[in-house]
Amino acid sequence: MSTGPLIVQSDKTLLLEVDHPQAQDCRKAIAPFAELERSPEHIHTYRLTNLGLWNARAAGHDAEQVIDALLTYSRYAVPHALLVDVAETMARFGRLRLEKHPTHGLVLVSADRPVLEEVLRAKRVAGMLGNRIDADTVVVHGSERGNLKQALLKLGWPAEDLAGYVDGEAHPIALREDGWLLRDYQREAAEGFWHGGSGVVVLPCGAGKTIVGAAAMATAQATTLILVTNTVSARQWKDELVRRTSLTEDEIGEYSGAVKQIRPVTIATYQVMTTRRKGTYSHLELFDARDWGLIIYDEVHLLPAPIFRMTADLQARRRLGLTATLVREDGREGDVFSLIGPKRYDAPWKDIEAQGWIAPADCIEVRVTLDEGERIAYATAEPEERYRLASCTPAKTAVAEALVERHRGEPTLVIGQYLDQLDEIGADLDAPVIKGDTTVRERQRLFDAFRAGEISLLVVSKVANFSIDLPEAAVAIQVSGSFGSRQEEAQRLGRLLRPKADGRAARFYAVVARDTVDAEFAQHRQRFLAEQGYAYTITDADELLA
Structure with a gap:
């Protein structure tokens, strides 16, 4: 018997002892093929799935490597039947x-x-x-x-x-690289994608996924359609491409609710692409508007169903998906695999952090207790109302205000889901609130003021979860989330991971109501980050407020 950190069980679960000296090495070895399911304090549970094994196979890992990782780190003998099953499952890919x-x-x-x-x-x-x-x-x-x-x-x-791809309409695109260079992992990611022809690159928020997209465009030398989450993201992509490549502003079109420009490089929002008029998705015609040589899907884990359907007809085009996490809350990871392509590159968050490209982060869960009246209201509420009651307790507002005071002067985001809660916090803190009905112009004005240091506190709804570049954000206080969304937790922490000018660590606070579904959802949300090596320390709100 070895003394490894892993227990491999015949039901395809892997139990990792977190405090073991080899735990980090083991996590890195099994991450390409195993999915984290539960992550309490001492033992993390992973599971082997067919899709995980096929993704590993498509990314160049063979069954021998997977089996070697299991045998190397397992504390006990690995069930023979499981090893046979791993080999046979991976052998199904490419038959x-x-x-x-x-x-x-x-x-x-x-x-x-x-x-x-x-x-x-x-x-x-x-x-x-x-x-x-x-x-x-x-x-x-x-x-x-x-x-x-x-x-x-x-x-x-x-x-x-292996059916290959059409080149599409040629268009010259070059990386400037004046005063900056592609990082090694960005180059490896772009090369891994290009060698595979289509697929997904997984990099943490703040690691420069846009640059990977630009590198792919420079290799393709072709017209490119870029799909993004919102108009603010579209304009950030445009700014970055103008800064980093030979493209001029006139060569880049925006296709959004307000503007309908079709240029050699066109950036469209998922929202406008999935707008229905008289029962039809009229804007999906954009896919055929030009002979695109490359299609880039930003935040591919959010890809809407109509885009999947159209992508099924675009298999002769090179397709690049960019994301911080392949987790989809709707369970459609298989559609990403088959229609966008398999995972071509995946860099663990902690590896990028160790290289100094993203900031270290401390994750703290602050637990509040509902008062007796709230507990009775919660206990007698309909199940669908309980999460709102737990999320919007005034105790969370008090904690958020105390944390803002503690970090006064540091660039801080208060993030939540329920708009009345955010409006209340914004009013109490005399801070601007950004939500769905905030105009694009006002959002950009506030984000620019935050980046420039003119504003040090923003209260934001889920509109700021994705593709918003706020490099100096150092503190995030999450008062409510989208139920148990792991992808949202990853994106919200990602708002903080751009390296800080003074090298300081970021602080991510999740304020959670104990003994409620809020606590259950919080544990589920934290799974993905635990897989990346982030541990939450738990503190009581009473200690914080004392």
Whole structure:
């Protein structure tokens, strides 16, 4: 028996002893293929899933590497059946391949004829396939490339897409690199994407995902469609591309609610792309407006369903997804895998922090107690009302105000979900509140004032979760969140991770009502960050306010 930090169980769960001296090395070794499920203080639970193993396989990890990691760090003998299952699951990837045939166009090729026979009889693929060319090759209708990959993934036979890509309309794009250089991991991420042809790059907030996109554009040398979460993000992308590349402002178009410009590089918002008029998504025609050579999906974990449907028809275009976390709360990670592409690069947050590219962060959970009247109201409330009651307790407002006072003068964000709660905090602190009905111009004015140090405190709703660049933000106080959203927790911490001019650590406070669903959701939200190596210290609000 070894003394490793990992216990590997036959039900595909992995138990990691957090305090073990080898825990960090083990976490890094299993992160490419195992998903964190629970993260209490001492033992973290990971799970092996088919999609996790296939993502690892597509990223270049083979079964031998996965098995070696399990054997190296396991405290006890690893169940033999599990090792066999890992090898066989990973071997399913690529048993079917999509290729270009010189005379028949797109074809599905099998390296294992019984698998092809099984697939040909599946109802899921009915209508997607044409004539059989030979025993191992069948024609695929060109428009079904994406749909077929989705169907095959659901059948348990993920296809390796080797059918190639169209170059699209050429357009010169070069990185300036005057006064700055691509970081090693940014170059590796862009190269990993380009070598794979399509797929997802996972980097922490503040690590320069936009720069990875720019590097991919400079390699493609083609017209590019960039999809982003909101108008503020679109304008940040444009500013960054003008600063970092040879592109001029006139070459970059904005396609949003207010402006409809189609240029060689066009930046569109998910919101306008999914706007329906008379039951149709009229703006999805933008995908066909030019012969795009590259499509970039920013914050790919937020991709709306209509964009997935359109992306199924765009499999001949190179597609790059950018995100801080592949976690999707709707469970559609498989659609990202099959339609955007597998994970091509993933840098652990703590690795980037150790290199000095993102700020270290202290995560603190502050627990408040509902008073007796609130507890009775909570106990007798309908289940759907309980989270709001717990989230909006006045005790949280008092804690938020105390924390703002403690960090007076430091650039601070108070973040929440419930607008009446945020309005109250904003009024009490005499701080501006940014929410959904705040105009884009006013948002930009306030964000610019915050960046310039003219304002040191902002109260923000979930509109500031994504793609908002606030480099000097040093403190975040989260009073409520979107239930148990792990992706939101990661994005909110990400607001703080841009390196600080004075090298100080960031502080992320999550204010939580104990003995309520708020506490349960908080534990769920923290899972992703725990996987990245962030530990929450817990303090009582009474101690804080004393």
